[in-house]
Amino acid sequence: MIEFKNIEKAFGDNLVLKDVSHLMETGKCNLIIGTSGSGKTVLQKCLVGLFEPDKGEIIYDGISFTEMTQESRKQLRQQIGMLFQGSALFDSKTVEENVMFPLDMFTNQTHQEKLKRVNEVLNRVNLVDVNNKFPAEISGGMKKRVGIARAIVLNPKYLFCDEPNSGLDPQTSMVIDKLIYDITKEFNMTTVINTHDMNSVMEIGENILYMYQGQKEWSGNNKEIIFSDNQRLNDFIFASEFLKDAKDMRMLEARGKISNDRNMDEMLK
Amino acid sequence: MSFFTHFGRYLLLIKGMFTKPENAKMYWKEFMHQCNDIGIGSLGIVSIISVFIGAVSAVQTAYQLVSPIIPLTTIATIVRDTVILEFAPTLVCIVLAGVIGSKIASELGNMRVSEQIDALEIMGINTKAYLVMPKIAAALVTIPLLVVIAMVLGIWGGRMAGTASNILSADTFDKGLVMNFLPYNVTFALIKSYTFAFIISSIPAYYGYYVKGGALEIGKSSTKSVVVSCVMLLFADYVLSQLLLNPAT
Numbered sequence: 430m431i432e433f434k435n436i437e438k439a440f441g442d443n444l445v446l447k448d449v450s451h452l453m454e455t456g457k458c459n460l461i462i463g464t465s466g467s468g469k470t471v472l473q474k475c476l477v478g479l480f481e482p483d484k485g486e487i488i489y490d491g492i493s494f495t496e497m498t499q500e501s502r503k504q505l506r507q508q509i510g511m512l513f514q515g516s517a518l519f520d521s522k523t524v525e526e527n528v529m530f531p532l533d534m535f536t537n538q539t540h541q542e543k544l545k546r547v548n549e550v551l552n553r554v555n556l557v558d559v560n561n562k563f564p565a566e567i568s569g570g571m572k573k574r575v576g577i578a579r580a581i582v583l584n585p586k587y588l589f590c591d592e593p594n595s596g597l598d599p600q601t602s603m604v605i606d607k608l609i610y611d612i613t614k615e616f617n618m619t620t621v622i623n624t625h626d627m628n629s630v631m632e633i634g635e636n637i638l639y640m641y642q643g644q645k646e647w648s649g650n651n652k653e654i655i656f657s658d659n660q661r662l663n664d665f666i667f668a669s670e671f672l673k674d675a676k677d678m679r680m681l682e683a684r685g686k687i688s689n690d691r692n693m694d695e696m697l698k
Numbered sequence: 699m700s701f702f703t704h705f706g707r708y709l710l711l712i713k714g715m716f717t718k719p720e721n722a723k724m725y726w727k728e729f730m731h732q733c734n735d736i737g738i739g740s741l742g743i744v745s746i747i748s749v750f751i752g753a754v755s756a757v758q759t760a761y762q763l764v765s766p767i768i769p770l771t772t773i774a775t776i777v778r779d780t781v782i783l784e785f786a787p788t789l790v791c792i793v794l795a796g797v798i799g800s801k802i803a804s805e806l807g808n809m810r811v812s813e814q815i816d817a818l819e820i821m822g823i824n825t826k827a828y829l830v831m832p833k834i835a836a837a838l839v840t841i842p843l844l845v846v847i848a849m850v851l852g853i854w855g856g857r858m859a860g861t862a863s864n865i866l867s868a869d870t871f872d873k874g875l876v877m878n879f880l881p882y883n884v885t886f887a888l889i890k891s892y893t894f895a896f897i898i899s900s901i902p903a904y905y906g907y908y909v910k911g912g913a914l915e916i917g918k919s920s921t922k923s924v925v926v927s928c929v930m931l932l933f934a935d936y937v938l939s940q941l942l943l944n945p946a947t
Contacts, residue, residue, distance in 0.1 A: 477820055478819075479816055479819060479820070502822075503720075503822040503824075504822070505822075506819075506820060506821060506822030507821070507822050509820055509822075510820075511817065511820045513813045513816065513817060514813070515812055515813055517812060517813040517814050517816065517817040518814075519814055520808070520812075520814075530821075531821055533721070533724055534720055534721050534724055534821065534823060535720065535721070535821075535822075589820075
């Protein structure tokens with residue numbers, strides 16, 4: 430569980446995050462969504478410590494991250510995995526060496542043990558026969574999966590994903606989403622995902638934080654988002670006519686089904 | 699950004715390198731990898747430059763020594779001292795500033811813009827220590843060795859050019875080579891090469907590590923790092939010569 434309270438961050442005179450508070454739950458896919466420039470990447474970088482917030486507190490499972498010493502942060506970071514937008518694989522290393530890198534750095538395992546673990550996680554992300562390939566020799570979707578494999582190789586408690594679907598076709602995006610969702614459930618991780626992808630929001634958005642101009646505008650889950658009356662959120666989520674129609678259809682569908690569901694009926698009112 | 703801001707960040711980068719390694723074996727592996735890249739990778743260009751510098755200095759010295767009362771052994775003495783004092787440490791390091799400096803700046807710059815440095819930070823690795831220190835340490839180990847090789851090859855190039863063009867015999871050259879030899883000159887050249895090694899590895903590392911933007915900015919910072927390294931190297935050359943060679947100081 431990651432909780433952050435009253436986070437503020439400015440770059441010069443530009444206040445990028447304004448008093449943002451939220452709770453990221455364990456065993457769930459926690460999504461941060463918002464338009465470009467809404468502050469979601471800055472927020473995620475504050476959460477992992479790449480940026481220092483000017484105000485506020487970040488708490489990892491009851492322990493204040495903002496008040497930790499550098500040494501304690503280093504220890505905590507070994508429990509954090511991160512998938513970057515561009516995968517951030519090391520160009521000069523093969524897929525196997527990339528995934529093995531955290532094991533080389535932080536464990537005293539033998540080469541055979543490390544190799545076994547690398548093959549386990551590569552199999553878990555459905556990658557076979559790519560061990561000796563370099564990042565330049567594999568596709569974008571495969572790079573993302575190698576990135577996920579590297580992020581989970583040390584069995585982290587927290588997984589951060591920055592735009593995991595950027596640059597991928599819809600089908601591959603769904604595969605990546607499902608993979609992240611399954612891994613989150615399997616290892617009971619706290620997963621935080623930055624995304625603009627509406628499929629991801631609808632498929633895996635168990636806890637969604639919508640950011641608007643550096644502020645928390647709305648929060649809820651993928652079921653509640655359909656029925657939200659927040660205009661900014663609706664403009665963002667249902668930007669196209671097609672999606673607006675889809676929302677209307679879903680609303681009508683829900684109205685038909687809700688005759689014996691009071692909570693849903695009340696929400697629709 | 700002002701000079702003082704750059705200088706302050708540069709000092710913080712250097713200070714940030716000195717922490718306990720997360721895994722000494724991995725740091726050693728990276729250090730050996732950099733020794734190979736910087737040392738073995740530059741051996742070819744250093745050898746070619748040194749031989750030609752020595753050869754040209756022998757021919758040009760002979761061209762200027764027109765007086766019959768100056769013995770031919772003087773040519774060898776001048777070639778030896780110019781190669782040891784200036785050509786081997788300074789010229790070779792200027793070339794290495796281009797070869798190694800641009801490589802270090804673009805490698806770190808590419809790692810920065812493609813978020814590889816952030817990925818290492820997230821893993822809990824001190825990137826200043828893991829990425830920058832092995833490069834500087836490898837430069838400090840290999841560049842003085844390259845300078846010593848350049849001294850030997852430069853003098854050999856002068857001997858070869860002198861004898862091949864019938865300016866002087868090999869015996870005369872060898873005789874001149876050992877005349878009035880000051881071992882302190884080699885010490886001075888090594889002091890210079892350690893200083894230059896630090897300059898041409900740490901300045902490009904600074905420019906690469908803090909690059910912002912994309913491919914264009916990596917190219918710009920790589921060029922800037924080479925220019926600044928060369929200027930600082932020549933400035934250090936002057937200061938060291940004043941401090942260590944000037945009889946008045």
